[in-house]
Amino acid sequence: MDEKYQAKEHALKNELLKIAEEKLSQEAYTDIELAIKFGEQIYGKELRKSGEPYFIHPLAVAITAAEELGMARNSIIAALLHDLYDFKSFNETELADKFGDKVLEIMRGLHKISGLYTQNITLQDQNYINLILNIVTDVRIILLKLADRLQNMRNIGNFDAEKQRSLAVEIGALYAPIAHRLGLYQVKTEMEEFWLQMTHPGAYKNILRQIEKNSASLDRYIADFTKPIKEGLDEIGVKYEMKGRVKSVYSIWRKMEKQNVDFEEVYDFFAIRIILDEVAREQEKAICWNAYSIVSNLYRPNPKRLRDWISAPKSSGYESLHTTVQGLDDKWVEVQIRTRRMDDDAEKGQAAHWKYKESGGASKQDEWLAKVRDVLESPAKGDEDIEIDTQAKDFSP
Secondary structure, three states: OHHHHHHHHHHHHHHHHHHHHHHHHHHHHHHHHHHHHHHHHHHHOOOOOOOOEHHHOOOOOHHHHHHOOOHHHHHHHHHHHHHHHHOOOOOOOHHHHHHHHHHHHHHHHHHHOOOOOOOOOOOOOHHHHHHHHOOOOOOHHHHHHHHHHHHHOOOOHHHHHHHHHHHHHHHHHHHHHHHHHHHHHHHHHHHHHHHHHOOOHHHHHHHHHHHHHHHHHHHHHHHHHHHHHHHHHHHHOOOEEEEEOOOHHHHHHHHHHHHHOOOOOOOOOOEEEEOOOOOOOHHHHHHHHHHHHHHHOOOOOOOOOEEEEEOOOOOOOOOEEEEEEEEEHOOOEEEEEHHHHHHHHHOOOOOOOOOOOOOHHHHHHHHHHHHHHHHHHOOOOOOOOOOOEEEOOHHHH
8 A cells, every 4th residue: 555545544544533532422433343343354455436445435435424514423423334235245244233233224324325315316306315314214314414515526536437427517516505404504515615616617716816816905994894793792791702704615606696796796795793702602693792782883784685584594404694784885785693592503513403413312313414405405595595506507707
């Protein structure tokens, strides 16, 4: 094995074991350590077409499942061993004896849906999600497939051009909507950016170039916009953190598409997030609305764009106040207001909402899995949902 790959595989094993040691029971840690050794025996020194050792991808998927999706023992072991179906020496009975029937069930589900996606299937995300839900017995299979596709995406150079194109369409049409539905907003954004970069490279580069070219004036606008809000928050004595950013390349591109305008004509580039610190749970709603009052007294809000996900959280558990206000130079700015607890839940991979303990008893597992299935089955769409048109025009220069 190439020394570079050998070092990478060793580092991934250590990283996974460190995560397991910190987050799981000693028994789960021992089982994951055993699964790594079991995988090593079967994967051996086999290489993929890219020249990369076979075991690197399953290790990376397992880390993503544990760290970004908050998954536990059975899911991590299934992620480590899910590629064993490519090997004739793999024996299901032996695996079930070592790691349990549930691990085998998840692995079978992953193998079953691996060949499901084809260009012949109409890419309607909810229909496709429902098709998968009818096939698989455990929604962890879908979450692990999400982790698998994230790793494919992050290592896209390992694939030939045709496979890259196929992955991009599949990720944009299916897995980005799944990430959105589950409230995995960082994953969703990463997938949207990847899809745009792969399918509309000219548009992606052009918008990125425009953002970089105008970065100084964009930063100055955010500073001028947030200054009076900070002064208002300081006056009422609340502790806070404020984040300002230009919206993602995909978000800007989508606005250009929907409004049929050039970059210079997009009217809402900016998003501001106000995170309120040290707020008791029973005071969260009142403090967030106080902050909203400060913002709306300074800038004219668009009443049609007010979203109160604190009084009625999203099915994924997401909580926040969203409004869009008319700021300086009549530019529209999205403002999100939430407490630190809400922000942690939203930002950390739903490692907060979707995390569960597989050792916590069957009833607790069933409740968790039923909730995830319910969210995935829900056809309701909000204003942030993804509608990817695979035939959309390219704004290439």
